[in-house]
Amino acid sequence: MTSDDTTMHERVALRLDAHCSRLLACRRCLHGPDVRPIVARTRSPRAMLIGQAPGRVEAGGGRPFAGRAGATLFSWLAEAGMDEATAREWLYIAAVTRCYPGPHPSGRGDRVPGRAERRECSDWLDAELEIIRPPVIVLVGRLAMERFLDPRPLDALVGQEHEVSHAGGRSVAIPLPHPSGASSWIHAPGHRALLHDALALLRGRLATGAPVRGAA
Numbered sequence: 397m398t399s400d401d402t403t404m405h406e407r408v409a410l411r412l413d414a415h416c417s418r419l420l421a422c423r424r425c426l427h428g429p430d431v432r433p434i435v436a437r438t439r440s441p442r443a444m445l446i447g448q449a450p451g452r453v454e455a456g457g458g459r460p461f462a463g464r465a466g467a468t469l470f471s472w473l474a475e476a477g478m479d480e481a482t483a484r485e486w487l488y489i490a491a492v493t494r495c496y497p498g499p500h501p502s503g504r505g506d507r508v509p510g511r512a513e514r515r516e517c518s519d520w521l522d523a524e525l526e527i528i529r530p531p532v533i534v535l536v537g538r539l540a541m542e543r544f545l546d547p548r549p550l551d552a553l554v555g556q557e558h559e560v561s562h563a564g565g566r567s568v569a570i571p572l573p574h575p576s577g578a579s580s581w582i583h584a585p586g587h588r589a590l591l592h593d594a595l596a597l598l599r600g601r602l603a604t605g606a607p608v609r610g611a612a
């Protein structure tokens with residue numbers, strides 16, 4: 397790593413520190429007093445992972461993907477060459493919305509954040525994309541895919557790479573299904589093979605160890 401790279405990484409880390417402090421204080425959506433935004437901890441990511449919204453386990457301000465869905469996600473990411481600790485270091489974990497949206501009215505799983513919440517929260521993600529300028533973004537679940545890709549069935553998106561544009565420039569996007577038990581997509585014939593393909597693509601992308609580009 398050259399001294400220019402070191403300076404760039406330090407600059408990214410400082411900007412992420414300042415960004416996460418502001419994000420932690422966000423109360424735009426007036427969730428309950430115990431619901432706080434969830435922020436990523438890594439300051440030297442190789443890529444970004446963008447989920448849907450935190451679940452009940454994370455609601456009090458814990459780590460992203462700390463619950464059962466997270467355990468499934470990290471078991472998938474192991475196939476891409478990362479144990480959980482490595483994944484948390486290499487991947488800046490963001491989401492379409494950052495606060496627990498509450499239970500789904502049906503009682504099964506969590507409520508899906510509405511369009512207004514997604515719009516309200518979107519500038520936090522834009523700012524992170526602009527700071528990190530990730531070469532690779534992993535899109536976990538349909539809401540994250542909808543943020544970057546034209547709407548298509550999951551089996552037309554998972555298992556492939558997609559060039560996407562965003563506030564930080566261009567990235568390769570690798571979609572994954574949502575790991576929550578509420579999604580049955582993974583159990584349909586052929587879908588697990590698509591997941592394996594996606595994880596092989598991610599493994600290949602991360603194996604180069606390409607650093608984040610960071611903003612100038």
Ligand code: SF4
Pocket residue numbers: 419422423424425426427432433493494495513516517
């Ligand atoms: S969901 Fe996003 S915009 Fe709404 S309060 Fe949480 S961090 Fe702020």
